Each structure stands twice: as structure tokens, then as C-alpha cells.
Amino acid sequence: MKKIGFIPLRKGSKGIPNKNKRKMVGRPLFTWVLGEAIFSELDEVYVYTDDESIIEFITKEYSWTDKVKALLRSEESASDSASTEFAMLEFCESINYDFDIFCLLQATSPFTKRGDINTCLAKIGSEYDSALTVVNTHRFLWNENGTPINYNPHKRPRRQDFEGLLVENGAVYVIGKDALKKNENRLGDNVAIVKMSEESLMEIDTEPDWIAIESLLIERQKREKESKKITHIVLDVDGVFTDGTITYTKEGEHTKSFDMRDGMGLEILRQFNVEVMVMTSEDSQLVAKRMQKLKIEHIFLGVKDKYTLLSKILLDKRIYLSNIAYVGDDVNDLTNICSVGWSLVPNNATSIVKQHADVVLSENSGAGAIREACQFIMNYNKRF
Structure with a gap:
């Protein structure tokens, strides 16, 4: 089965100018996801963008692999009003749906690892037609009218006794071709969930978000370090x-x-x-x-x-x-x-x-x- 990755990028970013290209821990933000996609079980990875400088960057920077391809998206699909699904379907039609499994990856989710992608891909089969990544968050939610949503405040559970909620983190979505054609959506009818770390729930919309996520990425990389013989x-x-x-x-x-x-x-x-x-x-x-x-x-x-x-x-x-x-x-x-x-x-x-x-x-x-x-x-x- 042919498995392709799809990373949509737009030039415009109102909260943080040039967000996708800005250096996060010294690397352009979008390369965090792209790098993991390259080493995942995806067969091809497409970056779909209206930014020609990104296309030029990808063509030069990843010449050592034939797995990565950069395509210019239409102005309509890159507009503020266009949905991600619109861009997905436009892209799929441009390549005549030449795939079996489609994987949507969000460039603004730098905590995504190749293992997360592979786990989602493995879920597609006889039982599930799609999969997405979530975070198990132990937060107590309330309505604006002052009523609790997911717990009894008079019997506040301890964190270790509280199951919490599963929340989409917007990082990875995988769907089979037939389900994508039928629903015209990133998700099908039988959806599998894949849990990621709670830090991956953070979104990059403001400068404080950027600073916090960059600090967390640095600490993650340092936490995973090991020291062996230097070769x-x-x-x-x-x-x-x-x-x-x-x-x-x-x-x-x-x-x-x-x-x-x-x-x-x-x-x-x-x-x-x-x-x-x-x-x-x-x-x-x-x-x-x-x-x-x-x-x-x-x-x-x-x-x-x-x-x-x-x-x-x-x-x-x-x-x-x-x-x-x-x-x-x-x-x-x-x-x-x-x-x-x-x-x-x-x-x-x-x-x-x-x-x-x-x-x-x-x-x-x-x-x-x-x-x-x-x-x-x-x-x-x-x-x-």
C-alpha cells in the first residue's frame, strides 16, 4: 500500500509573522515535522505551499532523498477562508488520488515523532478507516453558565484517580483513500485514537506560545541524550x-x-x-x-x-x-x-x-x- 504524507503550509500568519519558516531551536518550524516524516514509514511526503522560497529550500536541502516533494498550491487554497480539507482535496485531485493511505501532518506540531506517525498508519485496516492523535488531559472543564462538564466539584477526584478527557492535538490525521473520497474529510467513520504527550496539546499562536514550546523542545532533546563512546x-x-x-x-x-x-x-x-x-x-x-x-x-x-x-x-x-x-x-x-x-x-x-x-x-x-x-x-x- 502506498502511504503519503501531506504538510500544508501558507505564507500568511497573523499571530506570528512567517511562522512556518521561523527558526525553532535553530531549525525552520516546518522541518521538525518534515524530518520525522522522512524517517517514518510514509512512502512519500508532500509539502503543499504558496511560498516559493520554501519550495526552493526543500529542493536544495533534501536532495539526498527522493521521498520529499514540494508543490505550489493555488491562491484559493491558501486564502484565509480556505479550509484544510479544501487544500487536501485540491492536492489529491492534482495527483489523481495516487495513494492508498493519506496522512495529514501539521507543521505547527513540532512534538510529532516518527513513532506517532507510524502508530497512526498501523491503525488503518479492517477495523479502522482513519486515525488521529490526541492528548489525555486531566483538566476540569466548565460551561460559561458555571456548571461543570466532566466532574463533580463536590467530589473532586485526585489526578491519579481521574481518567480525564481525550482532546485532539491537531498533529496527525490518517485516512484511507476510499474514506477520504466518501467523506471529503480528514476523518472517516471508524476512527482510531493515538495518544501523544500532553505537551503536544500546546498551540503556537502567540510569542509566549513560541517561547514556551521552544523551551519544551530543548528540554525534550536534552532529556533523551545518552553518553556512550564517541566514535x-x-x-x-x-x-x-x-x-x-x-x-x-x-x-x-x-x-x-x-x-x-x-x-x-x-x-x-x-x-x-x-x-x-x-x-x-x-x-x-x-x-x-x-x-x-x-x-x-x-x-x-x-x-x-x-x-x-x-x-x-x-x-x-x-x-x-x-x-x-x-x-x-x-x-x-x-x-x-x-x-x-x-x-x-x-x-x-x-x-x-x-x-x-x-x-x-x-x-x-x-x-x-x-x-x-x-x-x-x-x-x-x-x-x-
Whole structure:
């Protein structure tokens, strides 16, 4: 059976401008869901948007997989008055309903994990024609006229004795093709429920919502961290190998300064069977030449969604985040810094990454920070 994912995005956002593209823990908001969809059991994932810059981003950023496709939606389906169902049906007709199972994913639900998607997909079959994600919330509800809805206030139950209510969190909806055609709706007649964490009930409508959800995501990533033997080190370039400054001439980028001690540290580290990888958002030929000089084979240039690419590399190499040491310096490194086994940052890194890194090095970028990180890894690995 062909299972497709569908992520609708609109340019307009009244509460938070450019919400879908704004960086949440250093990544565009929509990439949190898209990344999980890529590694789920979905066969294809479509991003349906009226924002051509997002289409360009997806085309460039996810060239390493043929699973992701970005399509331009009509102005009518992207209007304030258009429903999600309108966009769904417009899209389905455009691809002639070429699927068996349809999965609607909301980009504003960054807590969605691949396991949530897979569990919903698995529900579709002889018993259920659709599924959705919910949260079991232990809240006491009231009507505006002052009457309780779901409990007796004179016999207030303890939380552990209260079943609570199941509330849609708007994250994942899955439906079979026949039910979708019949109902023209995201849900069919026999609906299965899949529970997600209570934090996933939060919506991103205001700046305080954004701040709260970003903090929760950071803590979730850090909570899931494990520390094992370090087998790979992944390094950013500008602000890690270099001091972050670039000299330009009228022809373009001219020079970057690298510290020779850092190169020696990496050479020594490789002798202890730690593989070195470089991942940078800049697409620089100067960087490519320097890494070639250092005999670093695994160089990834022009990467904007570093976490998703790192996840792909880990799957290919059959290693884990806990085996990774990561050295970065700015917000676009933040998700990786919060997720890997050990994260290290130069002493002159930005305050946000220093706040969440495992180790703040005593040396500055471009002035021995990498050499210090290499020594830390060698000392740490001795226990294994």
C-alpha cells in the first residue's frame, strides 16, 4: 500500500509573522515535522505551499532523498477562508488520488515523532478507516453558565484517580483513500485514537506560545541524550574552525583564517579511530579546499537543516546520537547541540548555545578550540 504524507503550509500568519519558516531551536518550524516524516514509514511526503522560497529550500536541502516533494498550491487554497480539507482535496485531485493511505501532518506540531506517525498508519485496516492523535488531559472543564462538564466539584477526584478527557492535538490525521473520497474529510467513520504527550496539546499562536514550546523542545532533546563512546566528531566551520570573520573582495569571498593546531588535533583524534565530519551552512570552496588539505572526507556544505541530515547520516552508518560529539557556535547548531552524546562550544560562541552545551571550551574559535575538544574526547574515551 502506498502511504503519503501531506504538510500544508501558507505564507500568511497573523499571530506570528512567517511562522512556518521561523527558526525553532535553530531549525525552520516546518522541518521538525518534515524530518520525522522522512524517517517514518510514509512512502512519500508532500509539502503543499504558496511560498516559493520554501519550495526552493526543500529542493536544495533534501536532495539526498527522493521521498520529499514540494508543490505550489493555488491562491484559493491558501486564502484565509480556505479550509484544510479544501487544500487536501485540491492536492489529491492534482495527483489523481495516487495513494492508498493519506496522512495529514501539521507543521505547527513540532512534538510529532516518527513513532506517532507510524502508530497512526498501523491503525488503518479492517477495523479502522482513519486515525488521529490526541492528548489525555486531566483538566476540569466548565460551561460559561458555571456548571461543570466532566466532574463533580463536590467530589473532586485526585489526578491519579481521574481518567480525564481525550482532546485532539491537531498533529496527525490518517485516512484511507476510499474514506477520504466518501467523506471529503480528514476523518472517516471508524476512527482510531493515538495518544501523544500532553505537551503536544500546546498551540503556537502567540510569542509566549513560541517561547514556551521552544523551551519544551530543548528540554525534550536534552532529556533523551545518552553518553556512550564517541566514535564520530561533527564540526561546524565558521565560528569553530575560524574566528567567524570573512574577508571579501569585489570578486567575492577571499580569505578565512584556520588554526594549524586544530588540524593537528583532528589528525591525532583519527589515530584513535574517531571519524571526523564537517557540516556547515556555508557553501564555500575555501572550506572545501581546507578540509581536503586536512584529509577530511565527509564534508557537507550548504546545510540548513543540520539535524535532519545528521539523522540520515546516523541511519546510514548505523550509529547513534550518543556516539556523536558535536562542535558548533550558533543557533543553527542548537538542535544538534541539545541532542548528541556530547556537545562542545568555543568560549566565544553565542550565549544561547553556551547555555545548552555540555562543555564550554576555554579556547576561542579559530584559536585552539578544536584542539581542546579533541583532547577532551580522547580523555573521555579512555573510560571505554
